[in-house]
Amino acid sequence: MNREIAVVAFAQTDHRRTSEELSEVEMLMPVLHDVLGQTGLKTADIGFTCSGSSDYLAGRAFSFTLALDGVGAWPPISESHVEMDGAWALYEAWTKLLTGDADTALVYSYGKSSPGPLRDVLTRQLDPYYVAPLWPDSVALAALQAQALIDAGDTDEPALAAVAARSRADATANSHAQLRGPVPHGEYVVRPLRTGDCPPIGDGAAAVILAAGERARNLCARPAWIRGVDHRIEAHSLGVRDLTDSPSTRLAAEKAGAFERPVDTAELHAPFTSQEVVLRKALKLDDGVRVNPSGGALAANPVMAAGLIRIGEAAARVHRGESDRALAHATSGPCLQQNLVAVLEGDPR
Amino acid sequence: MPEVLKAPLVVEFPFTRSLGPVQSAFLTGLRERLVLGVRTSDGRTLVPPVEYDPVTAEEIRDLVEVAPTGTVTTWAWNHAPRRDQPLDTPFAWALVRLDGADTALLHALDAPGPDAVHTGMRVRVRWAGERTGAITDIACFEPYDDGPDAPDGRGRAEPATHTGEFDDPVTGIVATARLDYTYSPGRAQTAYINALAEHRNVGERCPSCRKVYVPPRGACPTCGLATSEQVEVGPGGTVTTFCIVNIKAKNLDIEVPYVYAHIALDGAGLALHGRIGGIPYDQVRMGLRVEPVWTEGARYPDHYRPTGEPDADYDTYRELL
Ligand SMILES: [Zn+2]
Numbered sequence: 001m002n003r004e005i006a007v008v009a010f011a012q013t014d015h016r017r018t019s020e021e022l023s024e025v026e027m028l029m030p031v032l033h034d035v036l037g038q039t040g041l042k043t044a045d046i047g048f049t050c051s052g053s054s055d056y057l058a059g060r061a062f063s064f065t066l067a068l069d070g071v072g073a074w075p076p077i078s079e080s081h082v083e084m085d086g087a088w089a090l091y092e093a094w095t096k097l098l099t100g101d102a103d104t105a106l107v108y109s110y111g112k113s114s115p116g117p118l119r120d121v122l123t124r125q126l127d128p129y130y131v132a133p134l135w136p137d138s139v140a141l142a143a144l145q146a147q148a149l150i151d152a153g154d155t156d157e158p159a160l161a162a163v164a165a166r167s168r169a170d171a172t173a174n175s176h177a178q179l180r181g182p183v184p185h186g187e188y189v190v191r192p193l194r195t196g197d198c199p200p201i202g203d204g205a206a207a208v209i210l211a212a213g214e215r216a217r218n219l220c221a222r223p224a225w226i227r228g229v230d231h232r233i234e235a236h237s238l239g240v241r242d243l244t245d246s247p248s249t250r251l252a253a254e255k256a257g258a259f260e261r262p263v264d265t266a267e268l269h270a271p272f273t274s275q276e277v278v279l280r281k282a283l284k285l286d287d288g289v290r291v292n293p294s295g296g297a298l299a300a301n302p303v304m305a306a307g308l309i310r311i312g313e314a315a316a317r318v319h320r321g322e323s324d325r326a327l328a329h330a331t332s333g334p335c336l337q338q339n340l341v342a343v344l345e346g347d348p349r
Numbered sequence: 350m351p352e353v354l355k356a357p358l359v360v361e362f363p364f365t366r367s368l369g370p371v372q373s374a375f376l377t378g379l380r381e382r383l384v385l386g387v388r389t390s391d392g393r394t395l396v397p398p399v400e401y402d403p404v405t406a407e408e409i410r411d412l413v414e415v416a417p418t419g420t421v422t423t424w425a426w427n428h429a430p431r432r433d434q435p436l437d438t439p440f441a442w443a444l445v446r447l448d449g450a451d452t453a454l455l456h457a458l459d460a461p462g463p464d465a466v467h468t469g470m471r472v473r474v475r476w477a478g479e480r481t482g483a484i485t486d487i488a489c490f491e492p493y494d495d496g497p498d499a500p501d502g503r504g505r506a507e508p509a510t511h512t513g514e515f516d517d518p519v520t521g522i523v524a525t526a527r528l529d530y531t532y533s534p535g536r537a538q539t540a541y542i543n544a545l546a547e548h549r550n551v552g553e554r555c556p557s558c559r560k561v562y563v564p565p566r567g568a569c570p571t572c573g574l575a576t577s578e579q580v581e582v583g584p585g586g587t588v589t590t591f592c593i594v595n596i597k598a599k600n601l602d603i604e605v606p607y608v609y610a611h612i613a614l615d616g617a618g619l620a621l622h623g624r625i626g627g628i629p630y631d632q633v634r635m636g637l638r639v640e641p642v643w644t645e646g647a648r649y650p651d652h653y654r655p656t657g658e659p660d661a662d663y664d665t666y667r668e669l670l
Contacts, residue, residue: 021353023535026567059360059530072573116530130397135433140442143425151468191426235403239453
């Protein structure tokens with residue numbers, strides 16, 4: 001079945017170092033109400049709801065079921081959850097709409113990293129036999145990748161600092177961002193990565209609404225049509241991979257149709273400066289492409305939501321007429337282990 | 350708004366994991382101070398070895414012994430080791446391709462400082478004194494001077510096949526994990542817990558359907574709206590349903606059998622749960638009227654006991670079951 005499906009609304013919280021005064025559902029609810037308000041839809045009008053989150057972040061078991069309170073899930077709704085970034089929840093919702101089972105979908109995700117030691121929490125997603133017992137934290141693994149890029153001559157520390165500076169400068173126009181404007185590049189966290197090369201740790205949530213065909217045109221003046229979405233994964237052992245490249249991103253982009261025509265905008269989920277270098281190479285982005293006008297994950301990286309936010313930011317630029325064809329990328333796991341690419345287009349103007 | 354509540358929360362678990370034949374041979378080998386790899390059908394040697402080829406997904410079982418020496422393929426200097434990491438003094442994380450292997454193993458590299466580490470440097474395994482059959486049987490790598498650096502690192506030793514058979518093979522690992530959080534329950538539950546410490550049950554009312562949630566979670570799950578209007582309910586309530594607990598829980602100082610019940614506090618839109626005391630367990634019934642019993646200094650009721658009022662009529666709590 002060939003249905004046209006679009007992102008018709010996007011909302012996100014202001015991302016902050018801590019949201020301790022709010023429970024997860026209290027943090028999430030305003031963005032749900034925001035996207036419903038933008039479209040005039042009520043919960044009962046939504047055909048499918050899909051969310052992404054991880055209980056490990058805040059150490060709270062079954063938090064995603066409590067978050068459902070914010071949706072208004074009674075009488076029972078058609079609903080699903082992925083223990084992944086919300087970009088993968090969007091993928092599930094997109095396939096649901098493709099089947100024709102639903103015409104609209106609400107996708108949301110949230111992450112509260114502030115209650116726990118995020119760098120250590122993320123080690124629990126690693127190979128439990130050979131890697132997790134060593135507790136290599138998320139910055140350490142990204143630093144191994146950065147050093148590999150430096151050794152290969154793909155980048156150097158000043159170039160990485162420039163990625164950081166450009167991202168936070170762009171984020172001055174993004175009121176939701178956590179780090180905006182000039183930020184000191186700082187000391188080494190794990191060499192060669194400095195504080196400025198790393199994303200801020202923070203809490204936040206995001207939501208989008210998808211709609212199919214005419215429904216999308218009725219709900220949004222300029223829908224961001226999803227021309228393709230695909231996601232691919234690398235071998236799980238870091239030592240098997242070439243860390244300077246991302247064949248999974250390239251393959252996902254190819255399957256999503258990203259290389260059929262040039263894009264004008266790319267929202268890349270590169271939490272570390274060095275990962276933008278890898279992604280630009282894998283996606284063959286030239287200097288004509290506007291990369292991360294939102295500031296990207298270096299400006300706000302609410303884990304589990306930051307990938308969905310890339311899709312939302314790309315879609316919002318299409319909605320506003322600032323982009324005609326945009327690429328959105330989301331990642332999961334260490335050193336860009338798993339990658340999702342979506343291509344969004346606006347109707348000709 | 351009063352200060353939000355916070356408390357330390359420790360999440361700790363000992364994961365018990367079984368091993369496949371290749372993982373078992375590799376980890377048993379480490380215990381015996383030798384490093385095994387696995388051969389793929391196209392002739393590559395993977396270290397650490399896996400059960401399935403990462404490219405073809407083919408089952409792979411042909412083991413070889415590689416050298417305990419190798420070459421750093423990338424590294425990162427960790428000046429501030431974290432709690433459970435392999436060394437407690439500054440060290441380098443390194444991917445090391447052992448001689449005879451085609452892939453690299455992640456571990457710590459003990460070196461005096463970042464200036465002493467570079468990609469292509471030669472290193473060797475430093476074995477842990479006590480070995481159990483785990484990746485931590487490799488204590489770390491250490492610098493090893495065996496002549497000029499070999500960027501490739503291969504060709505120094507041709508790996509010999511190995512049966513993978515050992516006396517007393519390791520068949521599983523117990524991987525302990527502990528994460529320390531600072532938990533905050535958020536606005537609505539903070540207000541509830543603070544009021545409870547003053548022996549008051551304060552719920553929140555949904556602005557749309559008017560239902561009062563106790564304890565409040567900040568949202569009405571029916572309407573998907575934020576609750577904020579605070580409403581004091583109870584202290585009395587009605588047992589809507591109950592069960593008799595016959596098995597003594599670990600670390601719980603309550604004699605069995607006892608009754609655990611759903612209790613609809615007067616004015617609440619749903620039932621909460623609590624233990625029923627002050628009445629023989631086999632006399633507890635639906636509709637029993639109860640009230641909370643507080644112990645000295647407690648922040649929440651110890652249990653609920655009968656008030657002596659006549660039982661509530663079924664129709665008064667049928668919607669709250
Ligand atoms: Zn309600």
